Amino acid sequence: MADQLATDIIAKIKAHAxxxxxxxxxxxxxxxxxxxxxxxxxxxxxxxEEYG
Known part of the structure; x- marks a missing residue:
């Protein structure tokens, strides 16, 4: 779960980088x-919004 969470957070950061x-x-x-x-x-x- 932690790896998926890190992957999701990195994807959101990439969208703004x-x-x-x-x-x-x-x-x-x-x-x-x-x-x-x-x-x-x-x-x-x-x-x-995604994780509350």
């Missing part, structure tokens, strides 16, 4: 992906 960036893992810092506060807020709302 700058295209052509580095591979995203559970240790990737969001700032290195070009994700800023507004995108982070959207990611959090997406996760809250």
């Amino acid at each position: 700058e295209p052509g960036g580095e591979e995203i893992t559970t240790t990737t810092e969001l700032t290195s992906l070009g994700i800023h506060s507004l995108e982070l807020t959207e990611i959090i709302f997406d996760l809250e």
Whole structure:
């Protein structure tokens, strides 16, 4: 279950990351992906909507 959850979260992060960036893992810092506060807020709302 944890692996599937990590995969789902990474997929949501990829949707907001700058295209052509580095591979995203559970240790990737969001700032290195070009994700800023507004995108982070959207990611959090997406996760809250899906997982409560």
